[in-house]
Amino acid sequence: MSVIIILLIASISVAALFLGAYIWSVRDGQYDDEYSPPLRILFDDSPPLGNEFEEPSTTNLKPQTRNPKLKL
Amino acid sequence: MSIAATTESTKCFHCGEDCEPGRITAGDKQFCCEGCKMVYQLLDSQGLCDYYNLNEGPGITRRITVRKDKFAFLDQEDIKQQLISFANDKETHVTLYLPHIHCSSCLYLLENLHKLNPGIVSSRVNFSRKEVSIVFHQKEITLRQVAELLTSIGYEPFISLNDLKNAKPRVSKSLIYRMGVAGFCFGNSMLFSFPEYLGLESAEMHLQSAFRLLNLLVALPAFFYSSWPFFHSGWQGLRSKFLNIDAPIALAILVTFVRSVYEVASGTGAGYFDSMTGIVFFMLVGRVLQEKTYQQLSFDRDFTAYFPVAVTVLKNGEEIQTALPSIKPGDTILIHNEELVPADSILTRGKAFIDYSFVTGESTPVEKSMGEIVYAGGKQTGGNIELLVMKEVAQSYLTGLWSKDEFKKASEKKKFSFVHLLSRYFTYIVLTIATTAAIFWYFNDPTKIWPSVTAVLIIACPCALLLSNTFTNGNILRILGRNKLYLRNAQVIEEIANANHIVFDKTGTLTSSRQQEVTYHGEPLDVSQIQAIITLAAQSTHPLSKALLKYFGKKNYSTVDAFHEIPGRGVAGMVDDKLIRLGSQEFVTGKPGKVSAMPVVYVSIDNKVYGHFTIQNFYRKEVPELVRSLSNKYKLSVISGDNAAERNHLQQLLGENATVLFRQSPEDKLHYIQQLQQSGEKVIMIGDGLNDAGALKQSDTGIAITEDSNNFTPASDAILEAGQLPKLQHFIQVCKANKQIVMASFMLSIAYNIVGVFFAVQGNLSPLVAAILMPSSSLSILLITFGCSNLVAKWKKL
Numbered sequence: 057m058s059v060i061i062i063l064l065i066a067s068i069s070v071a072a073l074f075l076g077a078y079i080w081s082v083r084d085g086q087y088d089d090e091y092s093p094p095l096r097i098l099f100d101d102s103p104p105l106g107n108e109f110e111e112p113s114t115t116n117l118k119p120q121t122r123n124p125k126l127k128l
Numbered sequence: 129m130s131i132a133a134t135t136e137s138t139k140c141f142h143c144g145e146d147c148e149p150g151r152i153t154a155g156d157k158q159f160c161c162e163g164c165k166m167v168y169q170l171l172d173s174q175g176l177c178d179y180y181n182l183n184e185g186p187g188i189t190r191r192i193t194v195r196k197d198k199f200a201f202l203d204q205e206d207i208k209q210q211l212i213s214f215a216n217d218k219e220t221h222v223t224l225y226l227p228h229i230h231c232s233s234c235l236y237l238l239e240n241l242h243k244l245n246p247g248i249v250s251s252r253v254n255f256s257r258k259e260v261s262i263v264f265h266q267k268e269i270t271l272r273q274v275a276e277l278l279t280s281i282g283y284e285p286f287i288s289l290n291d292l293k294n295a296k297p298r299v300s301k302s303l304i305y306r307m308g309v310a311g312f313c314f315g316n317s318m319l320f321s322f323p324e325y326l327g328l329e330s331a332e333m334h335l336q337s338a339f340r341l342l343n344l345l346v347a348l349p350a351f352f353y354s355s356w357p358f359f360h361s362g363w364q365g366l367r368s369k370f371l372n373i374d375a376p377i378a379l380a381i382l383v384t385f386v387r388s389v390y391e392v393a394s395g396t397g398a399g400y401f402d403s404m405t406g407i408v409f410f411m412l413v414g415r416v417l418q419e420k421t422y423q424q425l426s427f428d429r430d431f432t433a434y435f436p437v438a439v440t441v442l443k444n445g446e447e448i449q450t451a452l453p454s455i456k457p458g459d460t461i462l463i464h465n466e467e468l469v470p471a472d473s474i475l476t477r478g479k480a481f482i483d484y485s486f487v488t489g490e491s492t493p494v495e496k497s498m499g500e501i502v503y504a505g506g507k508q509t510g511g512n513i514e515l516l517v518m519k520e521v522a523q524s525y526l527t528g529l530w531s532k533d534e535f536k537k538a539s540e541k542k543k544f545s546f547v548h549l550l551s552r553y554f555t556y557i558v559l560t561i562a563t564t565a566a567i568f569w570y571f572n573d574p575t576k577i578w579p580s581v582t583a584v585l586i587i588a589c590p591c592a593l594l595l596s597n598t599f600t601n602g603n604i605l606r607i608l609g610r611n612k613l614y615l616r617n618a619q620v621i622e623e624i625a626n627a628n629h630i631v632f633d634k635t636g637t638l639t640s641s642r643q644q645e646v647t648y649h650g651e652p653l654d655v656s657q658i659q660a661i662i663t664l665a666a667q668s669t670h671p672l673s674k675a676l677l678k679y680f681g682k683k684n685y686s687t688v689d690a691f692h693e694i695p696g697r698g699v700a701g702m703v704d705d706k707l708i709r710l711g712s713q714e715f716v717t718g719k720p721g722k723v724s725a726m727p728v729v730y731v732s733i734d735n736k737v738y739g740h741f742t743i744q745n746f747y748r749k750e751v752p753e754l755v756r757s758l759s760n761k762y763k764l765s766v767i768s769g770d771n772a773a774e775r776n777h778l779q780q781l782l783g784e785n786a787t788v789l790f791r792q793s794p795e796d797k798l799h800y801i802q803q804l805q806q807s808g809e810k811v812i813m814i815g816d817g818l819n820d821a822g823a824l825k826q827s828d829t830g831i832a833i834t835e836d837s838n839n840f841t842p843a844s845d846a847i848l849e850a851g852q853l854p855k856l857q858h859f860i861q862v863c864k865a866n867k868q869i870v871m872a873s874f875m876l877s878i879a880y881n882i883v884g885v886f887f888a889v890q891g892n893l894s895p896l897v898a899a900i901l902m903p904s905s906s907l908s909i910l911l912i913t914f915g916c917s918n919l920v921a922k923w924k925k926l
Contacts, residue, residue, distance in 0.1 A: 060335060064342065068316065075312040082304050091255035095232045096239065099178070 142168050143282075144185020160189060167281050171237070174244055179237045186233030188282035199279070201438030201449035202272035202287075211287065212271065213261075219249060220266045224285040226278065229258045237281065245269055245277055287437050303357065307416050310354035310409040316346045317402040318899075324398040325896050340392045340399070347401040351385050355408045357415070370544070373551035373594055376558070380589030381408065387582045398895050400586060403902045407591050410906045414598030418605070418618045435470055435521075439463070442514065452521055459517045469506045471517050472524040474499060478513030479697075482506035545622055546867065547597045550874070551590045558588040565889040576891035583893040587884035592877030592905055593870075599913040600869045604862060607921045612849035613831075613859055620845045623829040625863040626810050630758060630856075631801065631823070633815035634768035634778070637833050639745035640850065646679035650731075650739010657733060660703040664710055667691050667699065672729050673710070675743050698730075707734050745774065747781065750854035755782050757857045763809070767792045767800055769819050798822035814848075814856075858924040865920040873912045880905040 081087070140147045140160035147160030154172075159165040167187060171179055179186060201207055214221040228234070234253070238260050241251040247268030252261045260283075264274055275285050320343045328336055358378045365372035381404060388399025440462040441450045447462065452470055455461065460476065463469055469482070480496040484506045493509050496502055502515060504524035562584040569576040601618035608615060615621065632638055653661070662680045665673040667688055691701035698711015709716045709732045716730035717737050730740045758764060765787040766778060772790040779788055789800065797815075801823045804811050813820070813827035816834065821842035824830030832844035833853065848856075884901050887893045 061338070064338075067319070068342075071312060071316055075308065078308045078312075079305060082301055082308065087304070089254045089256050092235050092253050095235055099236050099239070 139185055140164050140187075140189070141180065142185065142187035143189040144187070145189050164189065170244070170281065176237060176240055176243060179233045182233040182236055183231045186231050188228045197440075197447075199272045199275040200440075200447075201451070202275055203270065204438065204449055204451065207438060207449075207451050208271055215266070218265060218267075219263055220271065221261065221263050222271060222274070223259050223261045224275070224278070224287070225257075225259050226283045227258060227286050228283050229253065229255065229260075234283070238283065241277070244281070245273075248274070248277075288435060303412065303416055303419065306354040306357065307409065307412040310350050310405060310412050313346045313350035313354070314402070314405040314409040317343055317350075317405045320346070321398065321402045321895070321899065325899065337395070343399065343401045344389065344392050347385065347388070347405055350405040350408050351381065354412060355381050358408075358411070370548075371552050371555065372544070372548045373590055373597075376551060376555040376590050377411070377594060380585055380591070383582050383585045387586070400895055400898050403586070403895070403898045406902055406906070407589075411591055411594055411598070414595050414602065417602030418598040420602070420605075435468060439467075439470055455517055455521055457517050457519060461515050461517060463508045463513050463515060465508060465510060465512070467508055469502050469504055469508065469515065470524075471504050471521045472519045473502055473515035473517045475502055476514045476516050478511055480513045481509045483509050545597070545619060547593060547870065551593055554590045554593065558584065561588070561885060561889065568889075569891065573891075579893075580889055580891035583888035583891065584885060587888045587893060587898065587901070588881050592880070592909055593874050595906055596870050596873035596877065596909045596913055599910055600866055600873070600917055603914055603917040604866050607862065607917060607926055608859060611855060611859070611926045612852045613855075614847045616845045620829055621863045621866050623810070623845070624812065624860055625867060627762070627812040627829060627860070629763040629765070629804055629809040629811045631765045631767060631804070631811055631813045631827065633797075633813075633820045633823075633833075634766055634774075635745065635770055636816035637814055637850075637853075638747055638751050638766065638778075640748050640835075645744040645746045646675055647742050647744070648739060649742065650737075653738060656704070657706075657738075660706050660708050660733070661710065661731060663688055663703045664691070664699055664701050664708045667693070667701065672727055672743055673699065676710075676729065676741060679741075708732070709735075713740070745770075748850070748853065752781060754854050754856060755786075759783050759785070763787075765789070765800070765804075767797050767823070769793070769797075794819045794822050798826050801826045814853075815842075855926065858926055862917075862920055862924055862926060865917070869913055869916040869920070872916065873909045876912060877905050877909055 086093075138147055138158045139145065141157040142159055142164035145160050147158060150158070152159040152162060152165050154165050154169060157168065159168065164187060168180075171177060202211075212220050212222045226238070229238070235255060238253050239251055241262065242248045245268075247265050249263040249265060251263070253259070254261070260278075262274060269277075275287075278285055320339050323335065323339050355378070358374045358381060361372065362375035362378035365375055384400050384404040388401050388404065391397035391399045435452060438449045438451050439455065440447045441455070442448075442460040442462055450459075455471055461470075461473065475496050475498055477498070480500075480502060481493040482496055482502055483493045484503075494506075501518070504521070562581045565580045565584055566577050569580055598618075601621060604621055605615055605618060658680060662677055665676045667673075687703070689702040691699070693699045694711070694715065698709060698715035700707070700709040700711075702708075710729055713728065713730050714720050716732045727743045728740050729743065731738050755764065759782070763785070764782055766782060767789045769792055770790060775788060775790065779786070782788065789796075792800070797820060801811055801813060805826075805828070811827040812829045812831060813823050814831045814833060815824055816832060820832075824832060824842055824844045829846065830844040831846045831848050832842055833848055833850050835850050880901055884893070884897070887897055
């Protein structure tokens with residue numbers, strides 16, 4: 057019997073945690089822009105400025121139509 | 129530079145526009161202009177060439193260069209203060225609107241601004257709002273330099289007078305919170321109800337009250353917080369003596385809650401908490417879907433959104449950037465090419481060609497000479513002019529026009545959706561059934577009055593109607609949005625469906641502002657002469673030169689020597705040892721020209737006048753078909769601010785029955801719409817410029833046409849991309865289908881209701897039956913509305 061009570065408390069607190077996360081994410085503006093976040097993660101971080109040891113542009117200059125659909 | 133031999137055109141590596149091969153190159157890349165090449169070299173040197181890998185030709189053409197001091201006003205402390213959102217002694221935060229943002233490459237480049245200038249700490253793009261938030265160290269880079277950096281890579285920030293008011297309406301998120309809370313309550317409530325439905329062993333009966341109490345507890349936020357909008361709107365409706373759809377829904381929620389609390393408190397039952405929270409959740413989902421509109425579009429623009437933030441004021445020979453509101457009568461202002469005149473003033477220096485299309489719809493620029501009055505809202509085309517300000521910005525003709533009472537919608541017409549009327553009948557029927565059941569049980573078994581009446585009210589609330597309405601509306605809005613017709617809200621769907629008269633503006637709506645029809649009158653020209661003409665025209669940015677270029681298509685260019693342009697009059701230059709002059713009659717022939725209804729470009733070669741081109745408005749090629757498809761169902765009118773030169777042509781295009789009116793001032797347009805409405809017609813007005821603003825507002829549905837959604841449109845109910853105009857009839861049909869879909873799914877829900885009421889009047893609606901009926905009816909409505917509206921869209925090829 058007491059097991060069920062404990063489980064109930066556990067389930068409610070987990071659910072409340074998710075509710076909290078949801079409210080936080082809305083307030084944080086995570087639903088304001090649905091386009092850029094999924095793309096942002098795909099951009100490679102190129103080496104920071106200053107150590108231009110090799111011009112990376114020479115190899116990938118050709119316009120690739122890797123994902124031509126991306127254009128709005 | 130030499131003549132290129134090949135005829136095929138290549139695409140500019142930067143912006144993807146057609147360009148002449150081999151003229152401007154860097155490595156093996158071709159560019160259309162020096163500007164594009166510069167951007168490429170800048171990005172290349174900073175290792176940002178991923179920009180070009182993400183999309184082909186992602187850049188913005190740099191052919192039109194931005195004036196050097198355009199952002200000088202950002203050095204003014206008072207203007208700066210109003211634009212930045214946060215500043216301390218180290219860094220500044222600013223959010224700028226960049227209309228050019230359009231693809232993932234833009235995102236990539238704009239979020240890597242710190243690589244282009246170390247003074248920028250970070251930048252973050254909000255794609256749907258087309259905004260970039262930039263944090264920068266003001267010691268290393270000024271706001272003006274930030275704006276100029278953005279401009280130099282092709283993303284010119286748009287800063288208007290509107291931004292200074294600092295009143296950016298935030299999208300209210302309260303509905304989204306309420307939905308989340310209701311979802312939380314619904315899910316948990318269902319879990320806690322399982323023991324009740326599945327049955328508990330006798331040894332565990334003591335747990336029953338624990339589960340019921342928990343159920344009551346999770347229902348509290350759903351009742352007191354989430355369902356508030358329904359109570360609020362229902363109460364508002366009752367106060368204004370109108371029974372809207374939310375009133376019976378609020379009543380049902382209230383009855384369900386009270387009865388459930390009573391049952392739990394008295395230990396007689398488990399209540400209907402799961403059904404109640406579920407219905408609140410689904411209804412809120414519908415509302416959120418329906419109210420999800422387009423943040424990046426503004427439906428409420430007034431003229432201030434068009435006006436620049438600052439203009440150049442001349443004081444003692446010095447150019448001072450001054451914020452627009454503080455321009456005073458007596459100031460001398462300097463207006464550059466393509467700039468808007470912000471206040472009524474007198475021309476004191478320079479040759480003014482004022483394009484008033486913004487205010488009147490007249491498409492041909494008007495020539496003004498020294499001492500004449502130039503009204504606010506006109507756009508200078510040509511060289512710089514100096515003006516003496518006569519009135520403050522707030523008192524100019526344009527502003528006065530705008531603040532006229534007629535331009536404000538007469539006391540926001542009360543519009544009620546048919547759904548409210550339907551729900552009213554529905555409510556009466558439900559109340560009748562409830563009373564009948566109460567009377568019946570009063571004579572037979574008085575203990576069953578309370579359970580049967582409450583059960584009827586619970587089961588028969590018009591939530592199915594509301595659900596079908598909001599979900600259908602939401603989906604239709606989405607479908608239309610996919611086809612580039614953006615509606616302000618769901619009510620517009622119904623307004624479009626009800627319309628019976630369609631009024632078009634001419635300039636920019638039926639005609640395209642990007643294309644013109646060119647005809648040549650005079651001695652025939654041979655190929656080399658044509659080539660020489662377009663070579664010369666290509667050097668000029670004047671709209672008429674561009675029209676000529678477009679007319680002749682892409683040809684090879686030669687070189688031009690001794691080129692000179694007299695703004696507003698014409699161009700001249702040596703091409704292949706021929707002296708070519710293009711321009712007004714006076715400029716080319718030396719004789720004063722007569723006023724013509726349409727723009728004319730004269731041409732002379734080696735001082736011999738060959739003839740002239742007339743440049744006519746180009747009717748979108750879909751117009752005839754559009755008119756044909758609409759004319760048998762709708763009355764059509766065209767109202768234009770332009771002169772009547774094209775009356776015959778237009779009448780022919782639209783057919784005998786259409787009304788065609790010319791020389792209509794903004795007020796005339798508005799009055800025409802009013803007249804139609806007074807004779808009982810429902811009007812859709814389709815227009816583009818500010819001159820249509822009053823009519824757009826007055827009409828039942830105002831649709832603003834725009835060449836692309838980055839552009840600025842006057843206040844309206846809907847925004848349509850110009851290319852989609854031919855689909856207008858399909859859009860209207862989809863809007864009409866909307867009502868039928870709502871009705872159909874409502875019929876289905878009535879079937880569910882009859883089953884439910886069958887149990888309810890007998891006084892034995894078990895929570896289990898309610899718990900099955902509620903989600904299944906909601907889900908089937910959801911499927912029907914989505915399925916049907918998508919089918920209709922597919923059928924109409926949208």
